Amino acid sequence: MIKKNFEQIIKEAKSVGLSKADKAELKRGLVNFIKTHPVRAEVVVRQQVLDGEKESILRIPWLLNRLKPMPIVLVIVLLLSGGTAMAAGGSLPGDALYPVKVEVNERVQGWLTFDTAAKADLNVRLAERRLEEAEKLAARGRLDAETQAEIEVRLNERAERARVLASRFADAGNLEISLNISSGLEAMFRAHELVLRGLLIVKPEAETSINAMLQGVKANTASSMEARSETEANLAANANADFEAAARGKMTAAENKIEEVEAFFDKKKESTDAELVAEAEVRLRAAETAFAEGKEKLAAEGYAEAFILFNQALWLAEEAQLTLAAEGNLGIKLDLPRAELRIGGQGSVNSDADEDKEENQNETEMDSEGSLEINLGY
Amino acid sequence: MGKEGEREKFLEAYDAWADAIFRHCYFRVSDKELAKDLVQETYSRAWAYLADGGVVENFRAFLYRIANNLIIDNSRKKKALSLDALMDEGFAPAANPTNSEAAIMGHDALRLVRSLDEKYREVIIMRYIDDLTPKEIAAVLEEKENVISVRLHRGLKKVKVLLEAEAQKSEKRK
Incomplete structure (x- = not known):
């Protein structure tokens, strides 16, 4: 009796549909949309979507509701100008267009990313963007406690999303992609830890907020490192002969990246703060060493270890690149006193004794011929 | 596939599944007009993806996924605007x-x-x-x-x- 009722209810439900008139009306709207969005070969996804936003904003009232906090003048500007959503790209928390950037542009970017690995990379990139926003605000003296807390929430959401996807890949047996995501997170957080510690020194008036951000970043770095190490261990344990191709592929990727970053290094070293250059160089050399070790393992048919080493090389180079690019992104010069930054150290200035000790240690390690044991957590 | 071919295929997908997508949205959001908006939005975004060179294996699942994301997003916004939500949910x-x-x-x-x-x-x-x-x-x-x-x-x-x-x-x- 009850089952029959359910069936009847479902049958009735299935008869619900669009009226002929409605269906035709929507189709006309769609045809117009298609006319204004022709098939293009190589257009940035964003451009397409932004054009789409202009049309759909008019059709969907609830999208306008999102923009409620904006003054009416800006809403009209948004409706009339196709470029507004693009302009939102550089906005920061507190700017009028920031909600558009985060709620519309980035959200839609996510929807249109159907490849899960790309989605994970997108989340890493968006986590980084939150950090860059915090850094820019701090550099301009606009990072208050409330804003910092908001940014941190968003940052953690993105980082967590990336971590979840990484573990899904691992569960599905795809350790290479999982490792790539964890490594990407780690490199990104480590590079920004450096930048934040630099900002702490040059913007002491924002000490509280920057420190709060730094604590969050350190926690994220730690969990990313943990995930990465775990995946490396899994990979090593599950290696088989098929891994040769993967290892060679990673070698090529690492080689290209190192080459790219070396060129970038040469370009940037004169105009970048000496301390940042020094830190970048340390990582770049470590990348080269890891690469060389990887080649040795490859020759000895240790494909899993080779893969892991090439992966490390790649992400160390990436970290070096992020370090060099920091000042450009921030828009200010970080005039850092020598040897103030230590990747394993505290936020504030080290005591003289410690400073000398660590300085000597680093120099010794860089001079030695054997395998490099830099204290970078690898 | 040529430009015209893409367009034709896409419009066929509209004829075939617009009712189903509408039905889905309608039972999710309980609002006929909103459901209509969501159908148009779903197909528009699907087209934007294709026009940009995106490749889709299962178009039907693709449409449902876009629709689902739009619905979730809509409900998040409704939660945030509680007064408006009360008015939207006038159907009691x-x-x-x-x-x-x-x-x-x-x-x-x-x-x-x-x-x-x-x-x-x-x-x-x-x-x-x-x-x-x-x-x-x-x-x-x-x-x-x-x-x-x-x-x-x-x-x-x-x-x-x-x-x-x-x-x-x-x-x-x-």
């Missing part, structure tokens, strides 16, 4: 069906799914009204297939409980 099913309520499309099904948690509503609608397989539902919601199966099983049990309660109520009235 009364205990005794009146003429005007019977005129609302799929009234019984609407009442039934509205009594379910979103988690179960999603999968019940997709399985029984949209006729998606558990595997397809898993692809749309980006969940594992056995998670979906469990959810369907539990959802169906809740449906049974609801229907039994209804039956008892109408018995009492007699």
Whole structure:
């Protein structure tokens, strides 16, 4: 009796549909949309979507509701100008267009990313963007406690999303992609830890907020490192002969990246703060060493270890690149006193004794011929 | 495929599935006009993706996924604007069906799914009204297939409980 009722209810439900008139009306709207969005070969996804936003904003009232906090003048500007959503790209928390950037542009970017690995990379990139926003605000003296807390929430959401996807890949047996995501997170957080510690020194008036951000970043770095190490261990344990191709592929990727970053290094070293250059160089050399070790393992048919080493090389180079690019992104010069930054150290200035000790240690390690044991957590 | 071919194929997909997408949205958001908007938005975004060179294997699942994302997003915004949400949810099913309520499309099904948690509503609608397989539902919601199966099983049990309660109520009235 009850089952029959359910069936009847479902049958009735299935008869619900669009009226002929409605269906035709929507189709006309769609045809117009298609006319204004022709098939293009190589257009940035964003451009397409932004054009789409202009049309759909008019059709969907609830999208306008999102923009409620904006003054009416800006809403009209948004409706009339196709470029507004693009302009939102550089906005920061507190700017009028920031909600558009985060709620519309980035959200839609996510929807249109159907490849899960790309989605994970997108989340890493968006986590980084939150950090860059915090850094820019701090550099301009606009990072208050409330804003910092908001940014941190968003940052953690993105980082967590990336971590979840990484573990899904691992569960599905795809350790290479999982490792790539964890490594990407780690490199990104480590590079920004450096930048934040630099900002702490040059913007002491924002000490509280920057420190709060730094604590969050350190926690994220730690969990990313943990995930990465775990995946490396899994990979090593599950290696088989098929891994040769993967290892060679990673070698090529690492080689290209190192080459790219070396060129970038040469370009940037004169105009970048000496301390940042020094830190970048340390990582770049470590990348080269890891690469060389990887080649040795490859020759000895240790494909899993080779893969892991090439992966490390790649992400160390990436970290070096992020370090060099920091000042450009921030828009200010970080005039850092020598040897103030230590990747394993505290936020504030080290005591003289410690400073000398660590300085000597680093120099010794860089001079030695054997395998490099830099204290970078690898 | 040539430009014209893409367009034709896409419009065929509209003719084929617009009603189904509408139906899905309607039972999820309980609002005919909003459901219409969502259909147009779903197809527009799908086109934007294709026009940019995106490749889609299962177009039907692709449409459902876009629609689902739009619906989730909509409900998040509604939660944030509680006063507006109260006004949007003006449709409050009364205990005794009146003429005007019977005129609302799929009234019984609407009442039934509205009594379910979103988690179960999603999968019940997709399985029984949209006729998606558990595997397809898993692809749309980006969940594992056995998670979906469990959810369907539990959802169906809740449906049974609801229907039994209804039956008892109408018995009492007699």
